[in-house]
Amino acid sequence: ELKVEQNPLFLSMQEGKNYTIYCNYSTTSDRLYWYRQDPGKSLESLFVLLSNGAVKQEGRLMASLDTKARLSTLHITAAVHDLSATYFCAVDYTGNQFYFGTGTSLTVIP
Amino acid sequence: NAGVTQTPKFRVLKTGQSMTLLCAQDMNHEYMYWYRQDPGMGLRLIHYSVGEGTTAKGEVPDGYNVSRLKKQNFLLGLESAAPSQTSVYFCASSRWDRWNTEAFFGQGTRLTVV
Numbered sequence: 001e002l003k004v005e006q007n008p009l010f011l012s013m014q015e016g017k018n019y020t021i022y023c024n025y026s027t028t029s030d031r032l033y034w035y036r037q038d039p040g041k042s043l044e045s046l047f048v049l050l051s052n053g054a055v056k057q058e059g060r061l062m063a064s065l066d067t068k069a070r071l072s073t074l075h076i077t078a079a080v081h082d083l084s085a086t087y088f089c090a091v092d093y094t095g096n097q098f099y100f101g102t103g104t105s106l107t108v109i110p
Numbered sequence: 111n112a113g114v115t116q117t118p119k120f121r122v123l124k125t126g127q128s129m130t131l132l133c134a135q136d137m138n139h140e141y142m143y144w145y146r147q148d149p150g151m152g153l154r155l156i157h158y159s160v161g162e163g164t165t166a167k168g169e170v171p172d173g174y175n176v177s178r179l180k181k182q183n184f185l186l187g188l189e190s191a192a193p194s195q196t197s198v199y200f201c202a203s204s205r206w207d208r209w210n211t212e213a214f215f216g217q218g219t220r221l222t223v224v
Contacts, residue, residue, distance in 0.1 A: 004152075009150075031210075031211060033212060033213070035215075041217070041218075042200065042215045042216060042217045042218055043153075043200070043202075043215040045212055045213075045214070048210060048212050050210060088152060088153070090153075090213075092211050096141045096158070096160065096204060096206070096211050097155065097158065097168070098143070098155070098202075098211075098213055099155070099169075100145075100152040100153040100154070101152055102150060102151060102152040103152050
């Protein structure tokens, strides 16, 4: 059974702190995507990771992919309130079928 | 740039009623998808299409039908709505590319079945 698991599901962190969101998946894939969703809004693409060892950075967010461990991480550096949102990872197993994690709801507290 | 457009944005149905959700994309993408999003469950794939005239089942297809008569449009139908189909529905599209299948999402349709 194909599974994509994220943890934590909920994350409350203070501004200025660092934290990592984890995305584990059950079946080999070398294509993983991170999305952001604001309340009541659609999903916005953040990162596209297409090979083992891929690392992408945008502002205070950095994503990495370890296909051997079937693990991706989304690292948040010096969090700010604007990063409050729900973050999803999605794995493409078969070529254009995306399986999503349950999401991590992030709240950054002043 | 319109991207992926869903119609309608909100809808309330009575149990047993039928409706069709429309998704249109202007990016000439081959692949299109319908997902539903429920609290605590992430997004689950209902049906998808790899090209005009083709459709396939996803994780949770029961109670839904789809059609892709034109490349740019993907329709999701509920023949007899049930309260369990109360959800937020997202359409997405992606191009065929061996190396990058990034999906682009519509703004969502919030459906309530009473």
